[in-house]
Amino acid sequence: MKIRDIEMTAVEVPVIPLEEGGIAPYRGSQDKVGTTSITSLIFKVTTDEGITGWGEMNPIISTKVTKVLLEEYIKPLVIGQNPFDLNKIMQAFAPVYNPQINTKSFLTAIEMACWDIMGKSVNKPVYELLGGKVRDRIDIAYALGILDITQTKEKIAQIKEEGYRTLKTKGGKDVVFDIRRTIAMRDAGGDYFDIRVDMNQGYDTPTALRYLRGVEECDIQYIEQPIKVNKMDDLQSLRDRTRVPIGINEDCYVPGNLFEAIRRKAIDIAIVDFEPLGGITELSRLEHVAREADLPLAHHCGWDMGVKLAAILHSTCTMPAFTYPMDSTYFAHADDVLKEKIRIEDGSYVIPEGAGLGVQVDEEKLQFLAVK
Incomplete structure (x- = not known):
């Protein structure tokens, strides 16, 4: 062929x-x-x-x-x-x-x-070619941008009613606002509702520490990439000085940085996307490294439409280290190129069945x- x-x-x-x-x-x-x-x-x-x-x-x-x-x-x-x-x-x-x-x-x-x-x-479905599923569904972290506190509370009420149990949101512009909003999110979410905040490298190290200390009682799932890439000393220092779990995303695509973060015990989780890595094969190789280091993973979202989402689901459902819900915006896309959109049930994606990626492009x- x-x-x-x-x-x-x-x-x-x-x-x-x-x-x-x-x-x-x-x-x-x-x-x-x-x-x-x-x-x-x-x-x-x-x-x-x-x-x-x-x-x-x-x-x-x-x-x-x-x-x-x-x-x-x-x-x-x-x-x-x-x-x-x-x-x-x-x-x-x-x-x-x-x-x-x-x-x-x-x-x-x-x-x-x-x-x-x-x-x-x-x-055969791709997940069988990759060795078979270790989970039947992939939980969703509902991705939400920066909103004011009132809008955020209203949105959390909607998210919970729709069956989602994890919120992924943004921060990194105004530390006082970010602290107040995070506290409000915890109050609105209540127990058994996870919150993760992605700073997209928005803070310097002192500001990141100020935020982390301001939200230590909020039981955040993790804070993602709080400071710029290539700052391993600072990242390690932050983790040593807070109880809030720290993750990296952008650092994962800088050669050697994930290994260095693991060696230094500077992170609690890595948030990765197979697109900047080079695909499913490279994702599998990274997952093996994470598993050996007992480092949990979550898959990142890049405004993925149905084809890429299907590939993410088929790959991560076979990889044990992906224990955290995946970030996603797919639920908020007004349309898709697929004949049938990928199903969501109770805040989780159902793995598409059928040969290949299990989806049909219209x-x-x-x-x-x-x-x-």
């Missing part, structure tokens, strides 16, 4: 607004305007046997430049390859890796499609949602 062609379509979908029960505009510490729509790149990989696999990535540069990269760099690397030869395909990407264009995201999309093809070719809808 050989890969015959690769097609890419950029699609845009609105995010459901707050007043309609959604989360838009979604603001973080690095986002002044707020996200109201999402754009994803959907890849269709076709083999000479007529089997089609689907992949997805976040746009990292303009669609026009991305199409040139696809034609001039990605296609020559991949067309003619056997989709089962993942290691060979992954090695082919290494010479053109560039942090500015991040070909690892392209690799993730292509590798995702290859897993889909492999599963379809043997009529190609008419794909064209309808395409960025013109």
